[in-house]
Amino acid sequence: MPFNKPYLSGQELAYIQQALRNGKLSGNGWFTQQCQQFFEQRYGVRKALLTTSGTAALEMAALLLDIQPGDEVIIPTFTFTSTANAFVLRGAHVVFADSLPDHPNIDITQLEQLITPRTRALVVVHYAGVACDMAAVMQLAQRYNLFVIEDAAQAIDSYYQQRPLGSIGHLAAFSFHETKNVIAGEGGLLAINDEQFQARAEIIWEKGTNRAAYFRGETARYQWVDVGSSYLASELNAAYLWAQLENLAFIQAQRQQQWEQYYTALVPLAAANAFALPMVPAYARHNWHIFYVVCRTLEERTALIKYLGTHRILAVFHYQTLHNSPFYYARHDGRALTRASFYADHLVRLPLFYELTLADQQRIIAVLHEFYALAPNNS
Known part of the structure; x- marks a missing residue:
């Protein structure tokens, strides 16, 4: 009896073949756009960008916040390494918080005592798809002028009160690893809920270029304009994921x-x-x-x-x-x-x-x- 078994809902292989026929495999094609629109329309995410992994989405969040060496980021200690690595890679000092007495989620009541003048962000992980107390998190962040990143890797289609997880923090990261509810083999998604990050997120996503804007006809040149990396998921992954999202x-x-x-x-x-x-x-x-x-x-x-x-x-x-x-x-x-x-x-x-x-x-x-x-x- 395996712990997990990747699920084939029925249309995955047909959609991969369709992607091949479309002649667009490198990302940001029709299937990528369908997946992104799903999150924007169903969950009210301002801007969604499909990524190679949930880890990549977290790394994009750290870049968007312009995390610098010496900055402090508060995260739960009971989480996967990606949650911390994204910020450690930017030189941040990670400050760990404990779990709740009755749930592995971060203990919100301990966060205020961990905040210092160097604190830039709070990262909350919705363990097992169960929401952290997001009202308390957002109130604390507003009081200290901090950014909130939701690590919603496990939390697609979960809610805090009536609000979808991943739509509340300034930024959020989802995962479509084969162990998740819906999968792409490997894949993730960055949710941008704060308008100030929207334009730059697309540039970071496109290896630091304005490529996406260029192909939309919004700029006359396609050039390097910022830092970035190869964060786009393949259309093959997106095709597989779209079949899952439909089901x-x-x-x-x-x-x-x-x-x-x-x-x-x-x-x-x-x-x-x-x-x-x-x-x-x-x-x-x-x-x-x-x-x-x-x-x-x-x-x-x-x-x-x-x-x-x-x-x-x-x-x-x-x-x-x-x-x-x-x-x-x-x-x-x-x-x-x-x-x-x-x-x-x-x-x-x-x-x-x-x-x-x-x-x-x-x-x-x-x-x-x-x-x-x-x-x-x-x-």
Whole structure:
């Protein structure tokens, strides 16, 4: 039983063939424009730019904010390396924040004490597609004149109250890696919600040139006008992604059914304090991206993953805290970020993908019940 399996919704190969017939493979063709318009029209993003990855979108955000050596950027420690790397590459000092007591998301109440005169931006990660408290984030950013970047890599079609995630911060990054709800193999998208960044974002996206404006007939010359890099996704990736976006409602309905099946079936174990189930705040409508349980101890989690493995079920832990990483440990200010460390040591993710059948889930659930019926012998 794999942890994840990339999903083919039906039209991906046909659209890739159409891209070949169109004679436009290098990016910013018809399929790229369809994907971008989808985000602009469905989610109210001011400007969307399809990128080679979510990592690339975050790097573009750092360039747009003109992050300089010595600038400080506050991010959660419980996240993927891309969230930090985008700003470290510009010379920023990353200041890590802890998780909430009841969710891996960043603890908003701790942020104000981390702000200094050198702080330029706050980066929030919507873990498992569950929204951070964006009203509190935006109020804090306005008070201290800071920019907000939403790392919405896992959060397509998730909402904070009635607002789509990725449409609230000044900038946002999405991912279409093969583990996400909708995929392009590799791919991402930068959402620009602040008009001041719109024109420059397109230039950075086009390797520092005004190429896109030139082909629209808005400038007489096509030339190098700013820094940039090769951030455009291929039309082949865009074609695959467009087929997925067309089927978003079906994909989401299936994931919702699977997520809720897990939750309902595992409530008795959670009630018996075997583990904690995912918490979704009242202000959040999530996208059923990840289903996880939080074990009581690291030893128990290790034993559970091993036990599932003996039944040919692949379950995995998730992020290791970045403040304790070999790369950044010496640069961290020494604060003990205990809640994030707890999730790093206790959280385990269960298989969740479109083609996971009810029978598959029932087998996984049965093995979980069996493990805890045998506890403490298993741990």
